[in-house]
Amino acid sequence: MTVENFLYIKEIADKGLRINERDAFKFRDLKIKTKVIRPSDGSAYVEIGNTKVIAGVKVMNGEPFPDRPNEGGLIVNFEATELASKYADDRITYSIEVGRVTDRGIRESNLIDLSKLVIEEGKKAHFVFVDIATVNNEGNLFDAANIAALAALLGARYKKNGTDEMVGLPLDISKLAVSHTFAKIGKSIFFDPDAEEENSAEARITIAVSDKVNSIQKGGAGFFTAEEIDLCVGKAFELRENTIKLLMDSTKEA
Amino acid sequence: MYEKRLDNRGFDELRPMEAETGVVPNAKGSARFRIGNTEAIAAVYGPEEVKPKHFEKFDRGIIMCKYDMLPFSVPDRAKPGFDRRDTEISQVITNALSRAIRLEEMPRSMITVRVYVTQADAGTRCASLTAASMACADAGLPMRDLVAAVAAGYIGGSVCLDLTKDEEDLHDEGATDVPIAFLPSKDEIVLLQLDGKVGHEELNEVIKMGKIGAMKIYELEKEALRRRVSNES
Numbered sequence: 001m002t003v004e005n006f007l008y009i010k011e012i013a014d015k016g017l018r019i020n021e022r023d024a025f026k027f028r029d030l031k032i033k034t035k036v037i038r039p040s041d042g043s044a045y046v047e048i049g050n051t052k053v054i055a056g057v058k059v060m061n062g063e064p065f066p067d068r069p070n071e072g073g074l075i076v077n078f079e080a081t082e083l084a085s086k087y088a089d090d091r092i093t094y095s096i097e098v099g100r101v102t103d104r105g106i107r108e109s110n111l112i113d114l115s116k117l118v119i120e121e122g123k124k125a126h127f128v129f130v131d132i133a134t135v136n137n138e139g140n141l142f143d144a145a146n147i148a149a150l151a152a153l154l155g156a157r158y159k160k161n162g163t164d165e166m167v168g169l170p171l172d173i174s175k176l177a178v179s180h181t182f183a184k185i186g187k188s189i190f191f192d193p194d195a196e197e198e199n200s201a202e203a204r205i206t207i208a209v210s211d212k213v214n215s216i217q218k219g220g221a222g223f224f225t226a227e228e229i230d231l232c233v234g235k236a237f238e239l240r241e242n243t244i245k246l247l248m249d250s251t252k253e254a
Numbered sequence: 255m256y257e258k259r260l261d262n263r264g265f266d267e268l269r270p271m272e273a274e275t276g277v278v279p280n281a282k283g284s285a286r287f288r289i290g291n292t293e294a295i296a297a298v299y300g301p302e303e304v305k306p307k308h309f310e311k312f313d314r315g316i317i318m319c320k321y322d323m324l325p326f327s328v329p330d331r332a333k334p335g336f337d338r339r340d341t342e343i344s345q346v347i348t349n350a351l352s353r354a355i356r357l358e359e360m361p362r363s364m365i366t367v368r369v370y371v372t373q374a375d376a377g378t379r380c381a382s383l384t385a386a387s388m389a390c391a392d393a394g395l396p397m398r399d400l401v402a403a404v405a406a407g408y409i410g411g412s413v414c415l416d417l418t419k420d421e422e423d424l425h426d427e428g429a430t431d432v433p434i435a436f437l438p439s440k441d442e443i444v445l446l447q448l449d450g451k452v453g454h455e456e457l458n459e460v461i462k463m464g465k466i467g468a469m470k471i472y473e474l475e476k477e478a479l480r481r482r483v484s485n486e487s
Contacts, residue, residue: 096341104449205446213457216432216448219345221352223442226461233454 042156072117105208146179256410283393403435
């Protein structure tokens with residue numbers, strides 16, 4: 001990790017200020033492009049400031065898990081590729097956690113009705129693979145991965161078993177669980193930390209909300225108080241609306 | 255609605271617990287923590303030289319923590335070795351311990367924490383973290399506080415403490431599992447995860463319930479450590 005601006009970020013955070021003069025709960029520029037990968041069944045390219053990720057969805061056939069014969073599957077994989085970060089130890093610590101947290105947000109919100117993916121009970125079902133790769137890591141991979149995965153799923157079309165009919169996934173879009181990540185620097189809490197802020201932060205919290213809270217993941221070596229968590233959850237609900245709007249717009253025009 | 259718990263416990267009642275330290279004589283510090291049918295054994299080594307060298311921090315120590323479920327700990331055999339889940343849990347336990355231990359007092363050194371889950375009936379990351387923090391105290395590491403961790407949750411409209419596996423699996427009731435860890439005397443939350451469905455107000459209640467459970471675990475931890483000290487003298 002870099003020590004550039006490390007102390008400066010901490011110093012101004014005590015006054016509630018950020019290095020790029022951004023407001024505490026303002027998103028960087030969010031851009032979403034769908035249908036960017038031809039061979040995939042659904043895909044999205046997402047930029048949050050200079051953080052760039054690509055998500056691709058593949059719908060494959062497979063055998064249902066023995067303990068869930070009446071359900072298809074959802075598998076989320078995240079790749080913090082080595083080309084994406086100037087901070088050497090990023091690649092090791094982030095990768096698995098981001099994938100698992102993204103997975104939980106989608107799964108726990110019941111966005112995809114997995115029971116509708118069954119072709120033959122216990123024998124054959126559709127499996128939805130969501131693979132997310134980092135192109136450039138400038139902080140907040142959690143939200144970028146989540147938004148890219150949702151955008152890719154929303155636009156996904158696959159061949160229904162045995163027919164040539166292209167159908168969308170069985171999604172309940174009222175249940176889009178959108179992830180919001182906050183960093184705690186000193187006594188201040190900032191939404192959508194960039195890489196330098198993440199580096200200076202003591203703790204991080206990622207909250208995915210639909211109409212309910214669907215997943216939370218606290219990260220970093222610091223701590224939160226119950227009041228700070230209450231604040232972050234409230235902000236996540238507030239911020240969700242705008243993100244959803246961008247998400248729906250992006251999938252419409254494509 | 256979830257009005258009566260599957261095992262007839264009160265909603266704010268923990269399962270029966272046991273805690274002891276010094277269970278791994280070869281380690282610098284060690285502990286065993288059992289809550290219901292979930293049990294973890296933790297051992298702590300160090301501070302020692304950092305290996306591999308590039309993990310070294312010039313101004314503070316680091317923690318290398320590994321959480322592992324033993325193959326016989328679950329009804330189906332768990333595949334030996336680390337999977338993605340183990341890696342993530344090791345990370346969140348490391349995060350929590352990094353706040354509890356005064357790493358700034360041990361620059362350029364490494365603490366190794368190993369946790370084995372011997373039996374699993376939900377709440378394994380919390381039991382592991384509780385055991386690990388006791389083992390760190392047993393090793394005499396400088397600490398801000400012990401860590402007390404417990405899984406709280408929300409099932410069918412009721413806030414519950416210390417969920418069992420059967421309760422976690424009540425998907426029709428929208429069972430939500432919230433592992434949470436405190437530095438109890440400081441009111442600091444050092445681990446928090448959630449998966450499921452819960453409203454904002456209910457979540458605040460769940461966190462409050464977690465604190466109640468954590469305080470009870472905290473007392474047990476202190477008691478176990480006191481017992482160890484008095485035995486030695």
